[in-house]
Amino acid sequence: MEPQATSSGFLWAAAALLPGGWASDVRIEWRDGRIARVEADAQARGGEERVGVLLPGMPNLHSHAFQRGMAGLTEYRGPAADNFWSWRSLMYRFVGRMTPEDLEAVTTWAFVEMLEAGFTRVGEFHYVHHDPTGRPYADPAELTARVIAAAERTGIALTLLPVFYAQGGFGGAPANEGQKRFLHDVPRFARLLEASRRLVGKLPDALLGIAPHSLRAVTPGQLTELLPLAASGPVHMHAAEQTGEVEQCLAWSGARPVQWLLDHAPVDARWCLVHSTHLDDSEVARLARSGAVAGLCPITEANLGDGIFPATKFLAAGGRFGIGTDSNVSISVGDELRQLEYSQRLRDRARNVVEGAVPSTGRTLFDGALRGGSQALGIEAAQAGIVDGAPADFLSLNEKSPLLAERSGDALLDSFVFAGLRDAVDGVWRAGKKQVTGGRHHLREGTERAWRLTLARLLRE
Ligand SMILES: [Zn+2]
Structure with a gap:
């Protein structure tokens, strides 16, 4: 056909x-x-x-498309207590072997599945940049070009979010072996971004943003240097996905991750704080007020045992959200929205807890994710829907x-x-x-x- x-x-x-x-x-x-x-x-x-x-069509605001290849391969008990960090070590082994051709084939398939699910634009949070030894390819944008080729072939609209990753942990901890394909300094990243801009320009309605990976991987000084590179494009950052990360951030800075960003970075409607799972009441109110989008990935967050996003409080405070398939362990619009609502019901022991302008929970979730997801991926509000x-x-x-x-x-x-x-x-x-x-x-x-x-x-x- x-x-x-x-x-x-x-x-x-x-x-x-x-x-x-x-x-x-x-x-x-x-x-x-x-x-x-x-x-x-x-x-x-x-x-x-x-x-x-x-x-x-629904925007998918957060994806690491290549991780589709690992779906279902990490669902068994290991010798020790299992959590996000054990999942991450398998992901590092998997990514360690991928060639550019592999990345393109897996990404293309993931994009096919997204379109079949009704996702028509994807925010690809693309962080694998170098060869398996950690050296840049002859063309430093080799893998970026593969993601763009997958979008072009499948027809999915792309908001490309090249990821800046420099540290292994808070306070400039050195990166580990598994992270060597991700790393940049700011000048090299700026060159990658320039190359990405040229490539993205060849697709009719592709957009470019930037993604400082997280406060674990980016120092405050680097964040300040990176933000002007985004021009007017979206800024996406992982924040407060696990309690371990919140504790490490508190030990490093005395502040929680989202609190730190709201205090020190110009977080506004161009920003998407991916996950934002662990928020206290003050962070809920301030994040909602900022106009930034909470980038929720309910299936992945459940799969990794991250925790429950305070959606009822956040929506009541006027907060904006969208959905992302993140690890792509499952690719489904309905599954993401249902998991979001069910997480709240299980916590509150109540039904139909997400409140909106209409009584229908399905409609409230769909409309909210359409609006917030469009905003997070750089689409003007007047053009959502x-x-x-x-x-x-x-x-x-x-x-x-x-x-x-x-x-x-x-x-x-x-x-x-x-x-x-x-x-x-x-x-x-x-x-x-x-x-x-x-x-x-x-x-x-x-x-x-x-x-x-x-x-x-x-x-x-
Ligand atoms: Zn992610």
């Missing part, structure tokens, strides 16, 4: 979720990949594709799914999030091109073959 040859076209939906809510009989027209007209109560015209329910001028990025729900029978309006989203639909997504359009039909990306076969060959090489040898 080939995608449509042109990125101009029309689509008619019996129901569509627009920024103002549900609308019926919606006709959407796009040109050069961007929505040119959205008309409700419109007649379908002959020859136009018709769908039942249309949703805006199915609206004039926005990229023609949307998905149609599978009307044949038995679990969508007799649902309409917000009940569709509640079912999408909570009913565990395996076959929820039917079509996915990206910049007006239909990349996914009947739940399958048009490149699925070839990219799956390359993925299998790559894993055989990486895991058997």
